[in-house]
Amino acid sequence: MAANQNERLKIVIIGAGPAGLTAGLEAINLGHDVVVAEQDPEYVGGISRTVKKEGYRFDIGGHRFFSKNTEIQKWWKARLSEDFLKVDRQSRIYFENKFFDYPLDLKNVLANLGLWQCAMCFLSYLKSRIFPIKNVKSFEDWVINQFGNKLYQTFFKSYTEKVWGISCSKISKDWAAQRIKGLSMSQAILHAIRPQKKGPAKIKTLINKFNYPRFGPGQLWEETADTIVQKGGTILMGQKAIEFQKDGNKIRSATFSDKDGNTTTIEGDHFLVSMPLSKTISGLSGNVPDKVKAAASHLTYRDFLTVALVLKDKDLFTDQWIYIHDPNVRVGRIQNYKNWSKWMIPEEGYSCLGLEYFCNTTDDFWNWKDEELIQLAKQECSQLGFTSDNAIEKGFVVRAPKAYPVYTEDYSSKIIEIKKYLDTIDNLQVIGRNGMHKYNNQDHSMMTAILAVKNLGARTSADRPYDLWKVNSDAAYHEETKVEFNAGRATPEPIKPNS
Numbered sequence: 001m002a003a004n005q006n007e008r009l010k011i012v013i014i015g016a017g018p019a020g021l022t023a024g025l026e027a028i029n030l031g032h033d034v035v036v037a038e039q040d041p042e043y044v045g046g047i048s049r050t051v052k053k054e055g056y057r058f059d060i061g062g063h064r065f066f067s068k069n070t071e072i073q074k075w076w077k078a079r080l081s082e083d084f085l086k087v088d089r090q091s092r093i094y095f096e097n098k099f100f101d102y103p104l105d106l107k108n109v110l111a112n113l114g115l116w117q118c119a120m121c122f123l124s125y126l127k128s129r130i131f132p133i134k135n136v137k138s139f140e141d142w143v144i145n146q147f148g149n150k151l152y153q154t155f156f157k158s159y160t161e162k163v164w165g166i167s168c169s170k171i172s173k174d175w176a177a178q179r180i181k182g183l184s185m186s187q188a189i190l191h192a193i194r195p196q197k198k199g200p201a202k203i204k205t206l207i208n209k210f211n212y213p214r215f216g217p218g219q220l221w222e223e224t225a226d227t228i229v230q231k232g233g234t235i236l237m238g239q240k241a242i243e244f245q246k247d248g249n250k251i252r253s254a255t256f257s258d259k260d261g262n263t264t265t266i267e268g269d270h271f272l273v274s275m276p277l278s279k280t281i282s283g284l285s286g287n288v289p290d291k292v293k294a295a296a297s298h299l300t301y302r303d304f305l306t307v308a309l310v311l312k313d314k315d316l317f318t319d320q321w322i323y324i325h326d327p328n329v330r331v332g333r334i335q336n337y338k339n340w341s342k343w344m345i346p347e348e349g350y351s352c353l354g355l356e357y358f359c360n361t362t363d364d365f366w367n368w369k370d371e372e373l374i375q376l377a378k379q380e381c382s383q384l385g386f387t388s389d390n391a392i393e394k395g396f397v398v399r400a401p402k403a404y405p406v407y408t409e410d411y412s413s414k415i416i417e418i419k420k421y422l423d424t425i426d427n428l429q430v431i432g433r434n435g436m437h438k439y440n441n442q443d444h445s446m447m448t449a450i451l452a453v454k455n456l457g458a459r460t461s462a463d464r465p466y467d468l469w470k471v472n473s474d475a476a477y478h479e480e481t482k483v484e485f486n487a488g489r490a491t492p493e494p495i496k497p498n499s
């Protein structure tokens with residue numbers, strides 16, 4: 001049974017990232033009362049925020065705005081208008097002191113590797129075709145069979161191991177099949193030989209233009225937060241949701257804690273929650289079944305930190321980002337923020353590079369002092385030949401815990417368990433990336449938020465017209481599909497012990 005669509009409800013939203021703010025704006029536009037609570041004391045935008053330090057702006061990883069969903073494209077454009085820049089993508093791979101165009105270009109590969117190395121790659125590819133690894137178990141086996149060992153070493157091994165912190169020989173083959181499907185050797189060669197046409201490239205992941213807000217992704221989310229406030233909504237900063245008080249099939253209120261441990265409790269009619277799913281479940285009061293709690297505690301994440309270096313050097317490189325496949329350095333990717341938008345840099349003649357490190361909060365590395373991380377980044381930058389150590393004037397460190405929800409071996413059964421339980425709560429919907437433990441982009445997170453707001457009229461969870469789990473990685477809603485967990489940019493699973 002649906003409630004009166006005109007009923008004014010109090011909507012409590014947890015998290016002011018893309019999902020939370022999209023939900024906030026959509027709900028306020030329908031005439032609801034909106035409170036968005038964000039744990040960060042300063043920034044809205046979540047992982048899509050733009051950090052500002054002394055006038056320099058940088059992303060948590062570069063954020064391309066690209067969506068196949070026209071509703072989302074319009075949403076972005078309506079808010080950013082002239083500030084929604086169109087950027088020509090340029091990115092390369094750095095390996096063995098050379099830069100390889102990415103997407104790969106045959107002439108460039110030939111020039112970099114030389115005829116002899118190319119011949120070796122080809123022979124290694126032929127060898128894999130004639131004598132493939134029979135019992136394919138790992139990512140390593142799968143890629144070697146597909147591309148040959150030499151190309152695997154050049155273009156796959158080191159970067160994958162940096163991102164996920166697992167040896168490629170321990171990652172399940174299923175991830176490779178999903179991650180690299182649509183990018184076979186023959187397609188890559190064809191793509192490299194054919195002259196580049198204008199418009200989106202055909203091969204998966206090789207999109208050659210994207211949109212970007214003039215002042216970084218945070219501009220969109222700051223503007224959205226401001227609009228919510230102008231329309232009468234409330235955004236509470238520095239308020240971390242720690243508990244949801246459950247009463248029968250409903251959440252009555254949520255309790256928040258500030259940095260000093262002071263708590264506030266807010267009542268609401270509906271709760272839209274984008275905080276990590278594991279924390280949502282552990283924060284539910286009342287009798288949550290042990291198996292649901294156990295399933296939630298099983299969810300894991302990969303963390304991420306950026307060291308931004310400011311340097312007086314105007315002619316560094318023209319790429320937006322460079323993948324660092326060199327195994328001798330720890331950095332995985334380097335951003336040059338000026339090449340995303342020149343408005344990210346306050347001073348003429350200066351650049352700001354973002355050295356990205358993938359890690360876990362449990363690693364010693366995560367707890368290194370900022371000065372130690374800046375020193376490492378400076379040293380790696382000069383080791384790679386990007387700039388000399390003394391050109392760097394200052395650095396900043398930004399830590400992003402839970403940047404990537406990880407799909408462990410049996411995570412999907414855990415999600416099914418959690419979803420089943422959440423379906424018993426009539427006024428709580430989980431939305432967004434960590435909110436639903438889905439490794440997806442902004443557009444997907446936003447789509448789950450838009451649909452969650454459309455569900456607000458339903459009195460019970462069974463009456464909701466949209467099942468948010470059916471939003472796929474293209475940010476499209478597919479009624480016919482079953483609940484989708486593995487859609488989109490998958491994260492690797494370790495090999496199952498008995499496979």
Ligand SMILES: Cc1cc2nc3c(=O)[nH]c(=O)nc-3n(C[C@H](O)[C@H](O)[C@H](O)COP(=O)(O)OP(=O)(O)OC[C@H]3O[C@@H](n4cnc5c(N)ncnc54)[C@H](O)[C@@H]3O)c2cc1C
Pocket residue numbers: 014015016017018019020037038039040044045046047048060061062063064065066239240241242274275276279304403404431432433434435440441442443445
């Ligand atoms: C390195 C990297 C690169 C990326 N590149 C792109 C890209 O190019 N294009 C793209 O579209 N997407 C990209 N993404 C994905 C994008 O960042 C996410 O899809 C998007 O930010 C998810 O939005 P969200 O609101 O679901 O979650 P989040 O951005 O995680 O926001 C959740 C918010 O909830 C807050 N929160 C958490 N717990 C609590 C709590 N207990 N109480 C209150 N608040 C809480 C957080 O502080 C945060 O502000 C990238 C992600 C990473 C890590």
